[in-house]
Amino acid sequence: MSFRDRPINLDEKGRRKWVYAKKPRGKWYTRRTIFSWFILLFLVAVPFIRINGNPLVLLDIAGRKFILFGAIFWAQDTFILALLMLSFILFIILFTVTFGRLWCGWACPQTIFLEMVFRKIEYWIEGDYRKRYRLDQGPWTREKILKKSAKHAIFILISIAMTNTFLLWFIGTEKWFALISEPIQEHLSGFTTMLIVSAFFYWVYAYFREQICTMVCPYGRMQGVLLDSGSIVVSYDYKRGEPRGAKTSGDCIDCRQCVSVCPTGIDIRDGLQLECINCTACIDQCNSVMKSTGKKPGLIRYDSENGIRNGHATIWNARNKAYSAVLLILFSFFIYTLFSRPVIETTILRTPGLLYQENPDQTISNIYNIKIVNKTHDELPLEIRLLSHDGKITMANNNLTVDDQARFESTFILYIPREKLSSDKTEVEFGIYSNNELIETCKTSFVGP
Ligand code: SF4
Ligand code: SF4
Numbered sequence: 001m002s003f004r005d006r007p008i009n010l011d012e013k014g015r016r017k018w019v020y021a022k023k024p025r026g027k028w029y030t031r032r033t034i035f036s037w038f039i040l041l042f043l044v045a046v047p048f049i050r051i052n053g054n055p056l057v058l059l060d061i062a063g064r065k066f067i068l069f070g071a072i073f074w075a076q077d078t079f080i081l082a083l084l085m086l087s088f089i090l091f092i093i094l095f096t097v098t099f100g101r102l103w104c105g106w107a108c109p110q111t112i113f114l115e116m117v118f119r120k121i122e123y124w125i126e127g128d129y130r131k132r133y134r135l136d137q138g139p140w141t142r143e144k145i146l147k148k149s150a151k152h153a154i155f156i157l158i159s160i161a162m163t164n165t166f167l168l169w170f171i172g173t174e175k176w177f178a179l180i181s182e183p184i185q186e187h188l189s190g191f192t193t194m195l196i197v198s199a200f201f202y203w204v205y206a207y208f209r210e211q212i213c214t215m216v217c218p219y220g221r222m223q224g225v226l227l228d229s230g231s232i233v234v235s236y237d238y239k240r241g242e243p244r245g246a247k248t249s250g251d252c253i254d255c256r257q258c259v260s261v262c263p264t265g266i267d268i269r270d271g272l273q274l275e276c277i278n279c280t281a282c283i284d285q286c287n288s289v290m291k292s293t294g295k296k297p298g299l300i301r302y303d304s305e306n307g308i309r310n311g312h313a314t315i316w317n318a319r320n321k322a323y324s325a326v327l328l329i330l331f332s333f334f335i336y337t338l339f340s341r342p343v344i345e346t347t348i349l350r351t352p353g354l355l356y357q358e359n360p361d362q363t364i365s366n367i368y369n370i371k372i373v374n375k376t377h378d379e380l381p382l383e384i385r386l387l388s389h390d391g392k393i394t395m396a397n398n399n400l401t402v403d404d405q406a407r408f409e410s411t412f413i414l415y416i417p418r419e420k421l422s423s424d425k426t427e428v429e430f431g432i433y434s435n436n437e438l439i440e441t442c443k444t445s446f447v448g449p
Contacts, residue, residue, distance in 0.1 A: 019262075021261060023261075024281035029280065030338070043165055051069075056069060064180070076373060077345075080205060083330065083334040092325055093226060096227065097323060099435055100232055103233075104278055105280060110212050121154055123148050164180075211266045231304055234268065234302060235302065235307075237303070258282035261282055261284075262282055263277070263279060341378045346372045354367050358418075362417060369409070370409070371408070374404060380402050382402060387430060423448075424448055427445060430443075
């Protein structure tokens with residue numbers, strides 16, 4: 001059977017073949033471990049870091065409010081968010097075209113949690129790959145029950161901790177503290193969500209594992225179109241390594257150590273494969289083999305197909321230059337729209353279901369709903385004036401002060417003298433003032449007889 005016939009972790013009947021990866025050791029694994037501490041610290045700390053009283057990042061989908069590094073986006077900023085999203089997607093494409101799956105190996109939360117948290121606990125409790133294999137295949141002894149119970153209990157606790165960390169990103173610290181400190185019946189939906197997501201995380205890291213990368217992740221499946229012969233990926237130097245074998249002229253002694261350490265179970269010597277998450281474990285393992293055989297390291301290394309074929313890798317080519325140019329334009333447009341957006345966002349609409357009222361003082365009145373989003377970090381005292389006609393506005397509540405980063409909703413009545421109206425539907429324009437300064441205008445319609 002060729003490795004291209006079916007995923008390496010499935011047998012001929014399509015059943016799961018468990019990958020018993022050997023614990024990686026070496027320079028790259030140490031670097032990745034240190035880097036993963038920073039990522040984990042970032043994930044936990046971000047919701048607690050505050051800028052002007054707001055979290056550094058908040059993805060409040062229910063409240064339709066997003067805070068990204070101090071910049072606040074409301075539902076009305078969908079266009080700006082879409083620009084940011086497009087820039088991010090293009091950045092990922094550019095990054096992947098140039099550096100392959102660097103993200104997967106170094107920064108993806110799935111890899112960080114699986115390789116740097118859950119698998120390390122597994123190595124600690126059950127030992128390295130051979131011991132784990134023997135434990136799994138052996139009978140249910142007291143030792144096996146104890147080890148499996150301890151491992152899964154810790155996995156469950158970490159899954160709950162992970163869920164709470166992600167909840168902090170989506171609901172913020174205040175709501176999260178309320179969720180964990182107040183009676184469960186007051187937050188039944190939040191508590192149920194937390195349990196379901198925790199159960200999902202536990203299932204992923206205890207059982208499903210590397211299949212997320214090899215079968216589910218859409219980013220992994222896009223590699224076929226994103227990577228080219230100039231992309232820097234974890235590569236086997238076939239020019240140096242072949243012909244492989246213990247007594248051949250190639251540097252590869254065919255010890256299969258690089259395969260034993262691979263968390264997705266593949267053989268990097270078969271070339272670029274979508275299962276390869278560029279975790280660098282095989283680089284470390286092969287380097288230690290090269291050291292013991294007296295050969296120079298780097299038989300498996302970060303390099304491009306062009307680099308291996310021609311002896312030197314060139315990062316820049318027409319493709320990533322074009323992506324960079326488009327990304328620069330798109331991101332500049334995003335920055336421009338971000339900094340030129342109005343400080344408040346006002347929506348004024350006639351109250352649905354109501355027409356007009358004829359008043360004894362010869363005025364016609366309409367009732368309006370007004371929504372104002374204050375996007376500044378200051379409390380804003382506001383005032384609404386009618387710019388297009390002589391008329392009078394009566395607000396439902398006298399105080400029109402909108403807190404910083406808050407949304408204001410109210411109702412008001414607009415009175416216009418009958419003789420000022422020329423048709424049954426007139427366009428009217430309002431001005432929103434703060435401290436006598438016009439900061440936004442808003443148009444809507446006024447109906448009359
Ligand atoms: S670890 Fe290195 S020497 Fe051993 S099989 Fe893999 S590529 Fe060949
Ligand atoms: S082939 Fe190497 S870099 Fe790719 S997933 Fe396996 S061990 Fe990691």
